[in-house]
Amino acid sequence: MLKEFKDFAMKGNVIDMAVGIIIGGAFGTIVKSLVNDIMMPPIGLLLGGVDFTNVFLTLKGNVEPTLEAAKKSGAVTMNVGVFANAAISFLIVAFSVFVLIKLINAARKKEEEAPAKPAEPPRQEVLLEEIRDLLKK
Numbered sequence: 001m002l003k004e005f006k007d008f009a010m011k012g013n014v015i016d017m018a019v020g021i022i023i024g025g026a027f028g029t030i031v032k033s034l035v036n037d038i039m040m041p042p043i044g045l046l047l048g049g050v051d052f053t054n055v056f057l058t059l060k061g062n063v064e065p066t067l068e069a070a071k072k073s074g075a076v077t078m079n080v081g082v083f084a085n086a087a088i089s090f091l092i093v094a095f096s097v098f099v100l101i102k103l104i105n106a107a108r109k110k111e112e113e114a115p116a117k118p119a120e121p122p123r124q125e126v127l128l129e130e131i132r133d134l135l136k137k
Contacts (some may be wrong), residue, residue, distance in 0.1 A: 028093065055081030113128045 008014065036053070044050040056064050061075025070077050121129075 001006065028089075029098070031089050031096075032085075032093050035085050040085060041090065050081075052084055055079075055084070092102035 031068050040052045044052055056070065057078040057080065058064070058070060059076045059078055061070070062073045064070040064073055064075060067077065067079060067082070
């Protein structure tokens with residue numbers, strides 16, 4: 001059973017998937033920083049200095065000025081700004097995956113359109129042709 005697991009784990013597809021998951025996690029971190037640190041501050045500034053992480057509705061408990069303070073006080077909140085950040089992150093990741101798939105499909109299409117190189121005949125066939133040619137001479 002251990003050998004079967006080792007064979008399974010060492011297959012190319014499993015390793016490729018693991019690498020993809022690791023890179024995807026790193027990409028997610030970059031996108032989260034892009035949204036939270038680069039995109040949302042100017043959007044918040046355009047909307048009158050709103051920090052989207054602090055856009056929330058207090059459903060139950062003390063109304064606090066920041067989300068962190070509301071959480072510390074035990075208030076039940078609906079975190080609209082956090083959701084907006086997550087939605088924008090999702091859109092960026094989805095668009096990036098879309099562009100990546102388009103590039104892969106274009107590369108595959110070019111590969112399919114390229115004229116196929118004729119396959120080399122088997123070695124014994126080449127030898128037989130050489131013998132035939134020698135006999136003709």
